[in-house]
Amino acid sequence: MSDERADGGVADSAAPSLLTRLSEHEFAVVGASALALLVFPFLLIDVLGLVGELEIPLLQPVAALLFVGGLVVTLAASVLNKVFPRALLERLAVIGAGALAVGSVLGVFVTDFSIGGYSGLPSLVLIYGIIVIGFNLLLGYTGLLSFGHAAFFGTAAYGAGIFSAQVSGSPILMLLFGTVLATLLAWPIGFLSIRRSGVYFAVLTLTFGQMLYFFALGPGAPLTGGDNGYSDVNVGDLFGVADLGTSLPFLESIEYVFVAVLFLGALAVANRVINSPYGLIFEALGENEQRVEFVGLNVFRYKLMAFVISGAFAGLGGALFVMHEAYIHPNTGYYWIQSGDFVIMTVLGGTGSLVAPVFGALTFEYIANVIPGLSLPVIGSVGSLWRLILGAVFVFIVWVFPRGIYGALSDLVGLVRRGAADDDGGEP
Amino acid sequence: MSLLETSGLTKRFAGLTAVDHVDLAVERGETKAIIGPNGAGKSTFINLVTGLLDPTEGSVSFDGDDITGYEPHQVVQTGISKSFQTASIFPSMTVRENVQIAALAAEHGSFQFNFFKHRGSFSGVDEIATRMLDAVDLLGVAETEAASLPYGDKRRLEIAIALAAEPELLFMDEPTAGMSPDETNATVDLVERLQDELGLTIVLVEHDMEIIFSIADSIAVLNRGSIIADGPPEEVQGDVDVQEAYLGGVEL
């Protein structure tokens, strides 16, 4: 009897690729990321003063063509593909996305379309990157959608902030305090929320987040500053010697280096978790929760661990956030929109792999920080319409590229590789 | 002492008594079949034993220990495993990983804080997984994505997963449902081999009478929640009540 799902069943019995084997070792992952992070600030800040300056002839029209052409092709092909699925349309969509990406990057150097970012933006992106890496362990792997992770973000932020004002301004200590506080909070909230699943789980997490929001705004105001926010944050010198604000020649600032190191650490930890039995179990939970219970694993406890671990990451992010901004308000710390932003970033980047969500954080912060400054033909200054653009992009990704931006990019790479193999006359 | 024993096991759902004071015993090493018309309560009975449902009355004991009210994962850890009617696998993971999950549970129990330990250092897990895949003849496709397997292979993978939990007793819920004659024969051979090689006790829920009569050591017949016959195949075959339950008087 044939199986309705059989798709030819071409057995991929090749040994795990080099890339896969490498990703199992933290050093490789961390090393590659470290290299990327050295270059990262360049993406967002005009560190070298090159933007808008390059005068290579034809660069501008080429970039514009790639950008607009890529956009049109991607949109058209992907929408058509939804209605009449065809391999050709799929390929066109991916190629279009590639052209779009290239055009965007080129356009960076010849137009005002980017690199208007302020210093401090790279750190912020990495901070959100830490949060979404952890969040994806919960969403992408274990399959639990939480709309309340701001609870841990905000608690760590307030905790670290208050700690720095009243106990010690040491960055390390305040980070530790905030993160531990958030992790401790994740236990009870997770314990209660995980008793339900699906939308009820999501609603429960949202509920707890909102409770904290109104508490911080109202009854908790003596501690948190209420609607005025908390601004007594007093960040001291790192290790007692280095002022985080000191700027550095290529790497933007000491704070960036500090955040980058912590980001790499978070990446390593997450990679370790994924390569441990937990990674396998989380993934299995996302695929077929009932079966996991029936092989003898305590599903509840593993879900709780996923929740707590992701809460810890969110906590680290929150503590870093307050260190970075030196200010925290319930709207930023606890409001459901913040939780929603984490969801958006993660999905935007892609839930399929470890680093994918970071691309989402990057895209999100790009849209949030750079786009408002743009002027478009009919509408004039984009300003606060950026959230509209964000929403549209988000819906588009969910609809058409459910594997997110990273997924689309890796599809493109796979496409190119397959194309090259075909050209060689080798096996497709 | 029987390996598995239920005593007065009952499940009521708001007015419907799905399982009615069932006393059943399964002896170590035997293959027992549970049969009955649709709606007789077979699935409910299995769900009660495996912990998915809590009984309204009665108890279940395994190897002398009372396991009534245990959570499903606890039941598995005591030594009872179940293979599902539909191939309940993990589609986008590899065949090997599918079995490794179950092997993990067998190796280190229902929960560990080992999220920093590298997977590669669990040699016991790998060994079990390889053995099970070999037992169901899927070792050759171990690195394939599970979703791309043909349906018959998925069912075998399903069995491999159930086995990797290293059970003493295996529930098989309609293992040959929807299979071609060839696949059915292969599955029957597999079941017999499992019994011989691994010394498993098997409880089989099946509708295919031929299979049952060829491999079952004893048959329990369920009708409307109660056991109406329980004994060796020849005995059950001639039982008047059983014949009536299945369309009144049809010879088995």
Next chain:
Amino acid sequence: MAIAETVLEVILNGLQQGAIFALLGIGLTIILGTMDFLNLAHGALYLIGGYAGMFFIRETSLSTGYLHSIGVTTIGLGLGFAAAMVLVPIFGFVVGLLMERYVAEPFYDRPETDQLLVTFGLALIVQELIKGVVGGTTFQPASPSTIFGISVGGPITLPIVGAYPQWRLYLVGIAVVVIGLTYLIIEKTDFGLVVQAGTQDSEMVRMLGIKINRSYSLVFALGAALAAFAGLIGISFQTVSPQIGTEQALIPAFLVLVVGGAGSVVGAIFGGFVLGITVAAMTVLASQWAQIVLYAVAALVLLFRPEGLFGSTGVGE
């Protein structure tokens, strides 16, 4: 007598708030119950209804937003509340039909998470679109002064409570009538029967050959119309801004769903009024804690009685 006065006032206010919650809850529950579709854009429907209502009722002056920037300084038809009461549900109905066809239907077979995500994105888009076009300023409530010619502005003297705005009583009355009508539709008509059956087991209904897709559109549109109507009532005594979709509507709607039980219209009605009166009471007693208590109640119900107070057993956890 001050306590009795306060209590009655709380109850009256709570009825109005509760009616809104009930309307929202009914819409959400029939959509979830019948199509198993998780609609995080339900609040957006309330938002649309509110703004549409505001523009049907009166001329509103704009000070920000795209329309303002191209020279449109006032917008609105000035038709009065009565006209809005008819037009807003119709408008909501149409929007619901469109939404079902183009957003919901493509996602019926997709995983639950995707449904949540796409409707969440849609809610975001609607909110930002309204903010961009009409402006993000907060508009004053649009309380009616006449309905169908009857003058309803001004206070009416009630026993014990004293002076109480007349129009609020009228609105509660109208809302209760609408809720009652919806209940009758669900309980007494064939369409309602399909909805109920679908709530219990939509697959069975499909297999019975009943044209379920047409029913899906109608269910969705009905839910949308109810949400829009709730928005109209909402703007009569609360301020109007783009955030009300989520703050005043979506989250309470889900809380009502949780308390009342998925798929149960009666539960939504009961849950709506219970939560409405709770909010009204807390606002008076300790307004800082009002919201917190609201969420705590919902969390407690969700934890200890997951089917809600009226939910059918066997509906997914």
